[in-house]
Amino acid sequence: MSDASPVVSLPFPGVIGDEADCRIPAPPSVKLFAPTRLVRVLHVINGEHFSGAERVQDLLAGYLPECGYEVAFACVKPGRFPEARKFRNAALYPVPMRSRLDFSCGRKLASLIRDEQFSIIHAHTPRSLMVADQAARLAKVPLVYHVHSPAGRDSTRWFRNMANAWLERHAAHRASRLIAVSPSVRRYMIEQGFLASHVICVPNGVPTIEVRPRNSTPKTWTLGMSALFRPRKGIEVLLEALKLVRQGGNDVRLRAIGPFETPAYEAEVRALVARLGIGEAITWTGFVTNIASELAQIDALVLPSLFGEGLPMVVLEAMAAGVPVLASDVEGVPEAIVDREDGLLVQPGDAASLAAAIDELTSGLVDYPTLSRNAHARHADRFSAEAMASNVAAVYDQVLGR
Missing domain, CATH: 3.40.50.2000 (Glycogen Phosphorylase B;)
Structure with missing residues (x-):
């Protein structure tokens, strides 16, 4: 056909x-x-x-x-x-x-x-x-x-x-x-x-979001993940990557934005956080309606999905706010994010690869202000x-x- x-x-x-x-x-x-x-x-x-x-x-x-x-x-x-x-x-x-x-x-x-x-x-x-x-x-x-x-x-x-x-x-x-x-x-x-x-x-x-100027690399980093948390979103991969990053002396924090699909899955994820010993580095917001306010509180968005993405709205919202994105290279994600132009793409399910990308971004090896400007411009042009x-x-x- x-x-x-x-x-x-x-x-x-x-x-x-x-x-x-x-x-x-x-x-x-x-x-x-x-x-x-x-x-x-x-x-x-x-x-x-x-x-x-x-x-x-x-x-x-x-x-x-x-x-x-x-x-x-x-x-x-x-x-x-x-x-x-x-x-x-x-x-x-x-x-x-x-x-x-x-x-x-x-x-x-x-x-x-x-x-x-x-x-x-x-x-x-x-x-x-x-x-x-x-x-x-x-x-x-x-x-x-x-x-x-x-x-x-x-x-x-x-x-x-x-x-x-x-x-x-x-x-x-x-x-x-x-x-x-x-x-x-x-x-x-x-x-x-x-x-x-x-x-x-x-x-x-997505609508235009008021952009907070991101003209310099942050001194302390807060990553965000916004989702209806369920297994295919891959938060376990991000938690393992966060453990690796923090073990290396990088004091990165995570803001987890959104509800869980089921109480049973929430219990599984919370148990993993306890086993990894990273609970003090994570803020859980629960369900929110003001995404723009949440994006203003983070320095980069992470979407570690394993599969099943069409064209994620949260990625587009981050781009609209000039927030660089670190995401899995699955399905519709690379149709929004151009690797190393307005974000970073990693292989799905690979905590070590994600940790390396986080370290690369937070250490200044990637030009953070340029990623921010490019993300905002790409949203305005396409989405x-x-x-x-x-x-x-x-x-x-x-x-x-x-």
Whole structure:
């Protein structure tokens, strides 16, 4: 099956790096607009957490109206999202699924689409896709599916990965378009058998963040890791690297930002911290909503993911704030970070390699102020929230034949 570039006119460049499958030229200038009557789009989401994908969903609710589309949410697994979201003007409908086989949820969504006159249904996870597909067929509206990460590599639980990948392949083939957040995710979906012309790359984007000047190398270093902490995020690798760095006399501290996926996993990680004897060097914040404030308190962001990354929002947020990133060279990460230009890339799962990169950065062997400036400039050029919303709107326009 051909991997040729889809013929779509997106108003902002959808390119990351040199990936031809996402290179979509932009016209000289683009104006966002807000017509008198907005086209209504129902985003079907899980809603259990408020992490990277959920921040994308929230930002689209805030920025799509300027592109002619009004967003509302249907939460099939209501949890943290309803209260944590920033853009509260978007209507939110709790439509909980009792199980993965709760087909009554799809019928409820179809009624909601008809009653509220939604023109498109937009799903964001395999679970939400299953019922959104049913609702789209019943209500006779087009379906768009947003692929945030490879479903077959989303967790360390192989059966769950297989089930989600099967659900995705089964339902997404009926979607009018698939939106992939990075070239690597687009390639993954094409490898799963989806038409290249139907899989459109729209890179994630984040708003501009007020930048704290980073014109000199810090004297004392605080690293940050921001995540929904779960096994594939690789915090164990960072903890082992931190132990190695501190054993070498480098008084580096860690600020761990975000909640754990489960209490059981939190207990495992806390036990590892105790065994390594590094508890006094770590601050745990728990769940936070003000990411910009957290980024202002760290000198570099570390993302030691083992696998399963689409285009991590936390990496883009760090770049927007001019915070250099040390990250694993997995999937969508190198499509945001250029090694030794705006961050450092290391092999996943290698604590010694990560420790060496931390020592290299903190010892001044890498030009910290230049990394900071380059990261901020790359965000502004490639990964703005306005560009993301405008490109999603262009996909909607194509689906509706506008």
